[in-house]
Amino acid sequence: MPRATTARPKRPTPAQLAPLASRQTASAPLLPQPLLERLLAVAMEKGGEFAEVYVERALTTAVVLEESRIKSAQSGVVQGVGVRVISGAKVGYAYSDDLDEPALLRAARTAAMIAQGGGSEQSFKVSRTPSPSYYKVAMPLAEVDVARKAELVLRADKAARAFDRRVKQVNGTYADNTKRIAVANTLGYYTEDTQDLCRLSVQVVAEGKNKERRTGFFGGGGRVSFSHFDSFTPEQVGQEAARQAIATLGAAECKAGPQTVVLAPGWSGILLHEAVGHGLEADFIRKGTSLFTGKVGEKVASDLVTVIDDGTVANSRGSINVDDEGMPGERKVLIEKGVLKGYMYDTLNAKLMGQRSTGSGRRESFKSMPLPRMTNTYLAPGDHSPEEIIKEVKSGLYCAHFGGGQVDITNGNFVFEVSEAYEIEDGRLGRPVKNAILIGVGPEALKNVSRVGCDPMPDPGLGTCGKDGQSVPVGVGLPTLRIDNMTVGGTKVS
Amino acid sequence: MNNYEQLAKKIVQRAKKKGAKQAEAFLEVGRQSSCRVRDGEIEDLTEATSKGVGLRVITKDNRLGFAFTSDFEPSSLDVFVDRALQLAQTAAPNKLNGLPTAKELGKAGETGELYDAAVANLAGDWKIKSALEMEKAGKAVDPRITTFASVGAGDYVSEVYMASSEGLSGGYAGTYVYLYASPVASENGQLQTSQWVDYKRFLGDLETPEMVGQEAAKRAVRMLGARSVKSQQVPVILDPLMAASFVDNLSSAADGNAIYKNSSIFVGKLGKRLAPESVTVVDDGLLKRGLGTSPFDGEGVATRRTPILEKGVLRSYLYDSFTARKAKAKTTGNASRGYRSLPHIGTNNLYLEAGTRSPEEIIREVKSGFYVTAMLGSGANPVTGEYSRGANGLWIENGELAYPVQEVTVAGNLLQMLQDLDAIGSDLQFRGTVGAPTIRFKQLTVSGD
Numbered sequence: 001m002p003r004a005t006t007a008r009p010k011r012p013t014p015a016q017l018a019p020l021a022s023r024q025t026a027s028a029p030l031l032p033q034p035l036l037e038r039l040l041a042v043a044m045e046k047g048g049e050f051a052e053v054y055v056e057r058a059l060t061t062a063v064v065l066e067e068s069r070i071k072s073a074q075s076g077v078v079q080g081v082g083v084r085v086i087s088g089a090k091v092g093y094a095y096s097d098d099l100d101e102p103a104l105l106r107a108a109r110t111a112a113m114i115a116q117g118g119g120s121e122q123s124f125k126v127s128r129t130p131s132p133s134y135y136k137v138a139m140p141l142a143e144v145d146v147a148r149k150a151e152l153v154l155r156a157d158k159a160a161r162a163f164d165r166r167v168k169q170v171n172g173t174y175a176d177n178t179k180r181i182a183v184a185n186t187l188g189y190y191t192e193d194t195q196d197l198c199r200l201s202v203q204v205v206a207e208g209k210n211k212e213r214r215t216g217f218f219g220g221g222g223r224v225s226f227s228h229f230d231s232f233t234p235e236q237v238g239q240e241a242a243r244q245a246i247a248t249l250g251a252a253e254c255k256a257g258p259q260t261v262v263l264a265p266g267w268s269g270i271l272l273h274e275a276v277g278h279g280l281e282a283d284f285i286r287k288g289t290s291l292f293t294g295k296v297g298e299k300v301a302s303d304l305v306t307v308i309d310d311g312t313v314a315n316s317r318g319s320i321n322v323d324d325e326g327m328p329g330e331r332k333v334l335i336e337k338g339v340l341k342g343y344m345y346d347t348l349n350a351k352l353m354g355q356r357s358t359g360s361g362r363r364e365s366f367k368s369m370p371l372p373r374m375t376n377t378y379l380a381p382g383d384h385s386p387e388e389i390i391k392e393v394k395s396g397l398y399c400a401h402f403g404g405g406q407v408d409i410t411n412g413n414f415v416f417e418v419s420e421a422y423e424i425e426d427g428r429l430g431r432p433v434k435n436a437i438l439i440g441v442g443p444e445a446l447k448n449v450s451r452v453g454c455d456p457m458p459d460p461g462l463g464t465c466g467k468d469g470q471s472v473p474v475g476v477g478l479p480t481l482r483i484d485n486m487t488v489g490g491t492k493v494s
Numbered sequence: 495m496n497n498y499e500q501l502a503k504k505i506v507q508r509a510k511k512k513g514a515k516q517a518e519a520f521l522e523v524g525r526q527s528s529c530r531v532r533d534g535e536i537e538d539l540t541e542a543t544s545k546g547v548g549l550r551v552i553t554k555d556n557r558l559g560f561a562f563t564s565d566f567e568p569s570s571l572d573v574f575v576d577r578a579l580q581l582a583q584t585a586a587p588n589k590l591n592g593l594p595t596a597k598e599l600g601k602a603g604e605t606g607e608l609y610d611a612a613v614a615n616l617a618g619d620w621k622i623k624s625a626l627e628m629e630k631a632g633k634a635v636d637p638r639i640t641t642f643a644s645v646g647a648g649d650y651v652s653e654v655y656m657a658s659s660e661g662l663s664g665g666y667a668g669t670y671v672y673l674y675a676s677p678v679a680s681e682n683g684q685l686q687t688s689q690w691v692d693y694k695r696f697l698g699d700l701e702t703p704e705m706v707g708q709e710a711a712k713r714a715v716r717m718l719g720a721r722s723v724k725s726q727q728v729p730v731i732l733d734p735l736m737a738a739s740f741v742d743n744l745s746s747a748a749d750g751n752a753i754y755k756n757s758s759i760f761v762g763k764l765g766k767r768l769a770p771e772s773v774t775v776v777d778d779g780l781l782k783r784g785l786g787t788s789p790f791d792g793e794g795v796a797t798r799r800t801p802i803l804e805k806g807v808l809r810s811y812l813y814d815s816f817t818a819r820k821a822k823a824k825t826t827g828n829a830s831r832g833y834r835s836l837p838h839i840g841t842n843n844l845y846l847e848a849g850t851r852s853p854e855e856i857i858r859e860v861k862s863g864f865y866v867t868a869m870l871g872s873g874a875n876p877v878t879g880e881y882s883r884g885a886n887g888l889w890i891e892n893g894e895l896a897y898p899v900q901e902v903t904v905a906g907n908l909l910q911m912l913q914d915l916d917a918i919g920s921d922l923q924f925r926g927t928v929g930a931p932t933i934r935f936k937q938l939t940v941s942g943d
Contacts, residue, residue, distance in 0.1 A: 071585065078563075169755050439870075490941055
């Protein structure tokens with residue numbers, strides 16, 4: 001197998017690589033303001049109540065490593081405009097990836113058709129609204145020399161392979177995105193934001209005795225400057241992915257049925273995201289399809305549980321200066337000491353429900369309508385040390401690392417895949433077990449939270465959340481947590 | 495030759511002129527429209543057009559570069575071609591990099607029609623009417639249907655054009671039309687939902703809105719009162735929709751990329767018996783009227799019919815041209831892609847062949863077991879074969895569907911599950927590009943109380 005040293009590519013000089021986004025274009029508006037205003041006027045021609053124009057230009061770069069060499073380097077540009085018109089509870093939406101004025105006017109006219117009224121000739125003026133800044137970067141990620149990005153993946157590969165001889169495969173990816181958005185609407189708002197986002201991730205396959213194979217996965221990033229990887233090093237990423245794969249070699253079958261589970265801090269926060277987060281999004285509440293509908297003020301979790309969704313965390317993957325409707329990102333307490341405080345609103349659902357937007361309107365791209373979504377969702381810390389929490393458990397399961405999760409917001413059933421788990425016996429970690437998955441019903445699981453650690457931890461910047469076919473980056477976080485009587489899906493029936 | 499086919503050729507020519515040894519352009523143009531309704535009214539309408547092109551280049555020293563753009567301004571396209579070539583300098587040289595040769599591209603097989611003028615020219619209000627009909631039919635099924643999470647209809651017309659320095663030049667157009675309904679049933683404070691969908695190339699093949707709405711409602715209502723069960727090992731039956739997702743899991747174990755990286759439970763098992771004789775799993779890019787049917791794959795290679803498991807024996811992996819070269823095998827025409835990505839291995843129309851037994855008979859033989867109609871989670875890990883998912887459905891007692899079950903998981907190992915496939919239904923159906931009939935496993939672990 002070729003080693004990294006022989007496969008290292010010749011580095012192009014920065015001058016060879018023409019930057020995709022130069023500083024000059026970065027400050028010019030995405031669309032001229034008079035054109036934005038014209039589009040709004042055309043969108044309102046049929047008598048809509050509200051219109052909005054969303055403009056996006058995203059530059060992406062990715063580097064893929066396989067077999068210790070850079071397999072490919074890639075980049076792309078996607079741009080387009082989405083026009084939304086609201087008339088009562090009805091929404092018209094049209095988009096175009098052609099930024100020619102005639103194509104944009106066509107999109108505005110198409111969206112306008114949702115309203116059936118007569119043609120009122122009205123003009124609209126918007127003015128630039130200043131937005132906060134939670135993720136300034138030293139240099140847009142799109143401008144960072146791609147060879148430096150390749151270097152990260154090569155270093156992660158080397159570290160993963162050096163970790164243990166049983167590491168047989170390392171797949172690495174670095175991907176970033178410099179996205180500029182502009183939102184203007186008929187309320188006169190006009191905001192622009194630049195959102196840089198990156199992620200380095202490594203998957204490892206280890207092979208033990210009798211060809212037993214185990215996998216490990218780790219990575220991270222955020223809305224950060226490229227120098228983030230000076231402290232969150234590719235070596236750490238590679239070693240952690242390798243450690244997970246090696247640690248689970250020889251894992252025993254997991255026992256099926258209810259157990260006391262202890263979740264390690266960090267990425268385990270997706271439990272919160274699935275178990276309660278989605279069920280508190282206003283569209284599901286308005287339609288009465290979430291089991292949290294009408295429960296504000298009620299006890300929905302144990303006293304120990306305080307859940308916060310915060311779009312303003314510095315440099316976090318899920319943070320937003322403004323949402324995709326131009327509303328500023330916010331910090332919202334969703335559940336306080338077990339009591340449901342409120343929901344997450346976009347402007348449409350807020351209007352229909354007589355509430356105000358909580359800056360939760362997000363969309364994957366100009367091709368989609370905004371939906372109420374989470375940003376960074378985490379659990380406030382408690383006062384037990386993680387050691388104490390484990391020591392108190394006579395028999396249970398310690399969940400150290402996690403795959404993905406999914407929820408059915410209507411019946412509340414959620415699952416949460418555990419990629420690295422250990423039996424707990426008499427307060428100590430025992431042997432690793434494989435193929436474990438947790439399943440529960442959101443509010444019931446949260447009522448069974450019996451210990452919350454004093455070790456709050458954000459995830460390293462890995463999460464992508466899917467809803468109605470739209471993916472958006474999110475952050476999650478959790479301190480060490482104990483949940484009693486949690487159903488563990490396993491293969492062994494006692 | 496239309497403008498887009500010419501544009502793809504021009505991009506390839508420019509890349510060659512700029513020093514690429516080989517170049518390939520993949521261009522997509524789409525037009526879509528969709529509608530959702532709520533309480534007898536339009537909820538939203540969306541209409542759009544989109545386009546984009548991806549360029550793959552191989553340099554003279556065998557490096558791979560890739561760029562994509564949705565910006566077709568001539569000056570932007572020039573920058574994009576240069577960018578693909580510059581990016582290649584970051585990748586490592588690899589002698590196995592290369593586009594499919596004229597021989598590998600092959601001659602396109604007989605796909606039959608892919609384009610339905612009835613879909614392309616659908617009346618503007620067809621979607622609105624259909625969605626309203628679905629909602630109405632669903633509500634009429636049972637008063638406990640209180641609302642819909644979503645109910646809608648849509649269509650999509652797509653054109654694909656490809657050109658390469660190796661002689662590839664071609665394109666095709668296809669249509670897609672779909673209906674979906676997700677009703678909510680409620681009783682005694684419990685809410686239950688279901689997702690039901692039909693998705694076809696031809697309007698005439700699509701189920702009626704009434705059928706989709708009714709089936710969705712029945713599936714939600716019968717889950718009311720669902721509870722967990724004790725952990726146990728029992729026979730498990732997957733309905734056709736859930737069986738299709740199991741078949742999809744199998745295909746990821748047959749992915750040629752996972753094979754050469756030794757990252758699949760199927761490594762070294764070619765020619766071996768993995769399942770009973772009744773099990774045949776096929777990927778067929780030429781299936782008549784199939785949603786995943788096309789004359790060529792994402793790198794221009796003629797699609798074909800590839801049996802993965804034939805009468806229980808592992809017959810083939812799925813390859814694109816790069817992974818085939820790695821494995822010293824031949825591409826199976828399974829390069830899948832959109833314009834924003836390099837080709838990767840995917841399936842065309844993937845299905846488990848129908849058996850001879852009726853689904854009722856398959857259920858009737860089970861004394862105590864689990865009939866699964868919805869699942870949560872991603873399913874199998876093709877590297878380890880571990881399979882573990884959240885499941886909803888109906889408990890079987892003495893051959894009858896007895897009561898609804900939720901908050902449980904089903905778990906097993908893919909290889910063992912294949913061996914344990916002891917009944918296959920005659921009810922093969924496609925609601926997307928993957929199809930399956932009802933299937934039964936002799937025994938899986940159900941985890942619950």
